[in-house]
Amino acid sequence: MNTQRGMRLHIGFFGKRNAGKSSLVNKISGQKLSIVSDIKGTTTDAVQKAMELLPVGPVLLIDTAGIDDEGDLGQLRIEKTYNALMRSDISVFVSDNEKLSEIEKEFIKKIKENNSKIISVINKTDLGELNDEDEEFLKNNTDKLLKTSAIKEDNFIFEFKKALVELSPDEFINQNVILSDIVKKDEICILVIPIDKEAPKGRIILPQVNTLRELLDNNSISVVCNEKELEKTLQILKTPPKLVVVDSQAFREVSKIVPDDIMLTSFSILFARLKGDLKSLYMGAKKIDDLKDNDKILVLESCTHHPVEDDIGRVKIPKLIREYTKKELIFEHFSGHDFPSNIKDYSLIIHCGACMTNRREILNRIEIANKNNVPMTNYGIAIAKATGILKRAIKPLLDD
Numbered sequence: 001m002n003t004q005r006g007m008r009l010h011i012g013f014f015g016k017r018n019a020g021k022s023s024l025v026n027k028i029s030g031q032k033l034s035i036v037s038d039i040k041g042t043t044t045d046a047v048q049k050a051m052e053l054l055p056v057g058p059v060l061l062i063d064t065a066g067i068d069d070e071g072d073l074g075q076l077r078i079e080k081t082y083n084a085l086m087r088s089d090i091s092v093f094v095s096d097n098e099k100l101s102e103i104e105k106e107f108i109k110k111i112k113e114n115n116s117k118i119i120s121v122i123n124k125t126d127l128g129e130l131n132d133e134d135e136e137f138l139k140n141n142t143d144k145l146l147k148t149s150a151i152k153e154d155n156f157i158f159e160f161k162k163a164l165v166e167l168s169p170d171e172f173i174n175q176n177v178i179l180s181d182i183v184k185k186d187e188i189c190i191l192v193i194p195i196d197k198e199a200p201k202g203r204i205i206l207p208q209v210n211t212l213r214e215l216l217d218n219n220s221i222s223v224v225c226n227e228k229e230l231e232k233t234l235q236i237l238k239t240p241p242k243l244v245v246v247d248s249q250a251f252r253e254v255s256k257i258v259p260d261d262i263m264l265t266s267f268s269i270l271f272a273r274l275k276g277d278l279k280s281l282y283m284g285a286k287k288i289d290d291l292k293d294n295d296k297i298l299v300l301e302s303c304t305h306h307p308v309e310d311d312i313g314r315v316k317i318p319k320l321i322r323e324y325t326k327k328e329l330i331f332e333h334f335s336g337h338d339f340p341s342n343i344k345d346y347s348l349i350i351h352c353g354a355c356m357t358n359r360r361e362i363l364n365r366i367e368i369a370n371k372n373n374v375p376m377t378n379y380g381i382a383i384a385k386a387t388g389i390l391k392r393a394i395k396p397l398l399d400d
């Protein structure tokens with residue numbers, strides 16, 4: 001799915017000439033987008049790169065000309081740099097190990113006036129430390145202080161992404177779209193809600209309520225039925241639905257009823273996108289195919305609830321994944337807000353649906369898992385994978 005520019009988190013890189021702005025943009029993107037050289041003023045016009053920075057989401061990196069540029073042309077470039085500042089949701093202020101100039105300090109004030117969050121990066125640590133006073137200035141006047149050397153391997157990208165997740169505006173992190181980008185005004189969506197022993201008495205559960213509410217808010221047409229009535233419902237409708245959403249447990253049964261040309265997904269997949277990063281969690285689920293005998297799998301729950309007899313994380317998922325992989329697997333469970341310290345011992349993490357956690361926390365966890373090279377997926381996507389329905393269920397939301 002294409003993300004419009006407006007929905008991308010705009011991250012501007014600012015600082016004096018030769019601070020290493022372009023080198024850092026290249027390091028973060030993993031590509032040689034900007035020209036790097038030891039000649040001051042190498043970057044003239046702002047260089048923009050739209051990319052998917054997992055797990056943060058769609059971003060636009062904006063590399064700019066130095067704020068201390070000189071001459072008439074230099075002034076024009078500085079103006080462009082200010083334009084870029086106006087567009088930035090997050091500003092990255094890059095300095096090196098040399099004493100901060102007044103121009104640099106003034107610029108930090110300008111960023112603050114622009115109300116964007118500031119990550120300051122002291123670059124070129126391989127050449128020495130910045131003096132204490134200036135470091136203190138950066139610490140006090142910016143939202144996050146990171147240190148790196150653009151030419152060395154270090155933890156910078158991880159720390160940087162963590163800072164982005166922490167400092168990004170709420171409306172970027174919690175993009176509250178469940179399905180209204182798929183089902184538009186006047187289009188039909190069927191919600192299939194099985195009423196089995198797990199359904200709470202007299203109620204329907206919150207994800208289903210939220211989905212229904214969003215359809216109503218967007219003037220879409222909602223049709224609600226249980227899986228037994230679905231075939232009849234499809235026959236009665238004069239216009240086929242745009243999308244059918246079903247509880248994961250009934251997905252397989254329902255997928256036989258819903259024709260292939262009608263999009264079908266599950267509530268858990270819609271909520272994996274809302275609550276986490278669908279692409280990362282999807283790639284995590286693909287690793288289920290690579291599991292070997294005696295691999296350890298961590299089942300992570302963010303809240304401590306009382307396991308019931310037929311508990312999803314403790315019983316259902318281990319059983320399904322063992323059956324699917326036909327491997328001897330070791331499942332361990334952990335609940336709470338931290339990761340266990342031995343996370344590297346695991347071949348896969350399966351996280352709960354995170355109904356009690358916010359997206360920021362899940363993105364943080366995905367990033368920690370990534371950093372430790374442990375794939376991470378979640379309950380709904382793992383179940384979809386192990387029951388062979390993932391490909392179809394993910395299709396309405398993600399290009400494979």
Ligand SMILES: Nc1nc2c(ncn2[C@@H]2O[C@H](COP(=O)(O)OP(=O)(O)OP(=O)(O)O)[C@@H](O)[C@H]2O)c(=O)[nH]1
Nearest residue numbers: 017018019020021022023037038041042043124150
């Ligand atoms: N030793 C060292 N050199 C670096 C580091 N980062 C960048 N450089 C070098 O510093 C010079 C300037 O780097 P650039 O990335 O072009 O700096 P810039 O801030 O984009 O500069 P302008 O585009 O001119 O404003 C280049 O020669 C880089 O190779 C670093 O961490 N350590």
Ligand SMILES: [Mg+2]
Nearest residue numbers: 021022042043
């Ligand atoms: Mg540059």
